Amino acid sequence: MRALVLTRYGGPEAVELTDVPQPSPGVGELLVRVHAAGLNPVDYKTRAGALKMIHSYRLPIVMGNEFSGVVEAVGPGAGRFAIGDRVFARVVAIGDRVFARVDRSVLGAFAEHTVVHEDHAAQMPTSLDFPAAAAVPLAALTALQALRDELQVRPGQRVFIPGGAGGVGTFAIQIAKYLGAYVATTASARGEALVRRLGADLAIDYTRERFEDRLIGYDAAFDLIGGDTLARLWSVLVPGGRVVSIAGPPEPVTARKDLGRGLALAAAFWFTSLTTRLRAARHRATYRYLFMHPSGADLAYLASLIEANELEIVIDRVVPFADAKAAMAYLETGRAKGKIVLAMT
Numbered sequence: 001m002r003a004l005v006l007t008r009y010g011g012p013e014a015v016e017l018t019d020v021p022q023p024s025p026g027v028g029e030l031l032v033r034v035h036a037a038g039l040n041p042v043d044y045k046t047r048a049g050a051l052k053m054i055h056s057y058r059l060p061i062v063m064g065n066e067f068s069g070v071v072e073a074v075g076p077g078a079g080r081f082a083i084g085d086r087v088f089a090r091v092v093a094i095g096d097r098v099f100a101r102v103d104r105s106v107l108g109a110f111a112e113h114t115v116v117h118e119d120h121a122a123q124m125p126t127s128l129d130f131p132a133a134a135a136v137p138l139a140a141l142t143a144l145q146a147l148r149d150e151l152q153v154r155p156g157q158r159v160f161i162p163g164g165a166g167g168v169g170t171f172a173i174q175i176a177k178y179l180g181a182y183v184a185t186t187a188s189a190r191g192e193a194l195v196r197r198l199g200a201d202l203a204i205d206y207t208r209e210r211f212e213d214r215l216i217g218y219d220a221a222f223d224l225i226g227g228d229t230l231a232r233l234w235s236v237l238v239p240g241g242r243v244v245s246i247a248g249p250p251e252p253v254t255a256r257k258d259l260g261r262g263l264a265l266a267a268a269f270w271f272t273s274l275t276t277r278l279r280a281a282r283h284r285a286t287y288r289y290l291f292m293h294p295s296g297a298d299l300a301y302l303a304s305l306i307e308a309n310e311l312e313i314v315i316d317r318v319v320p321f322a323d324a325k326a327a328m329a330y331l332e333t334g335r336a337k338g339k340i341v342l343a344m345t
């Protein structure tokens with residue numbers, strides 16, 4: 001089958017579209033004919049070797065983290081799906097308990113077939129086509145787990161989401177609104193109309209204004225940008241405010257809770273997050289870095305929101321599989337509005 005394969009860590013030239021053996025489903029797994037696959041920053045970060053501290057893959061691997069497609073075979077012990085079901089899933093979990101995958105030559109979604117554990121898959125919303133469904137798993141699960149589970153957003157709370165126009169942000173704005181929050185976000189002029197349409201109550205053009213000059217009294221922040229944005233956002237919070245980041249430094253809880261790892265990684269993360277945690281303490285706030293986890297149950301919940309028209313899927317572009325490298329280069333510019341999707345068929 002055709003697959004986008006990472007042969008060595010590096011730049012865009014490190015991946016190639018080539019033929020690899022078709023995988024077969026193991027215990028509890030589904031073999032899926034992939035119809036579309038979503039691109040995410042983790043793809044180019046993996047390619048560059050930027051995540052090696054968390055996990056260094058034994059190359060080559062098939063790239064790609066999420067897909068939509070049709071079940072073609074079920075492995076031993078898998079009983080939740082039948083051949084012919086239209087499913088979507090987050091397929092690879094970096095640092096999750098799915099490390100068994102890593103020992104195989106084939107593990108990704110950028111391929112004509114992939115395998116996924118049935119616990120990580122859900123039935124596709126009937127209202128979506130394959131490209132729209134493939135845009136959902138990684139980004140929407142991340143937003144849901146950060147806002148509902150980690151920040152525990154309640155109706156009436158004020159939530160700041162820096163970076164609202166991208167893959168995660170377009171879901172995060174809508175989920176925070178669904179949970180009843182007042183939502184402020186940042187976007188350049190290129191993304192302002194989009195974030196407002198998705199429900200943002202306040203959109204600040206980060207290229208023209210400093211958000212900390214406009215915002216005060218926020219209960220929580222979901223940081224999608226990291227760096228200078230994360231360093232500056234503490235003053236917008238109430239005392240006791242909570243910050244969850246997916247782009248800042250991982251901290252010790254990340255190592256234990258999200259990655260299931262031991263003291264060594266927790267200690268390394270303790271050092272890398274020290275400055276951020278000290279800033280949080282100075283503002284009597286809390287800091288947590290979240291690694292999302294695959295979950296068929298959470299995906300089914302998201303599917304129900306989509307069916308109820310509570311969640312719009314924002315797609316920047318759908319690109320033929322043959323142009324996967326160009327699509328990844330575009331994502332890497334950091335300018336995508338919503339999601340970029342590869343169409344396999």
Ligand SMILES: NC(=O)c1ccc[n+]([C@@H]2O[C@H](COP(=O)([O-])OP(=O)(O)OC[C@H]3O[C@@H](n4cnc5c(N)ncnc54)[C@H](OP(=O)(O)O)[C@@H]3O)[C@@H](O)[C@H]2O)c1
Nearest residue numbers: 041142163165166167168188191246290291292334335336
């Ligand atoms: N830890 C996890 O589990 C996890 C999961 C998912 C994603 N992530 C990480 O989260 C980050 C966001 O992911 P994504 O998929 O949303 O990325 P993305 O789709 O590439 O984000 C692109 C968007 O970011 C906006 N942007 C860029 N710089 C900005 C800034 N300084 N302030 C405000 N907006 C800015 C751009 O808007 P303009 O063009 O208007 O500037 C663009 O629309 C990435 O670092 C990704 O690796 C982590």
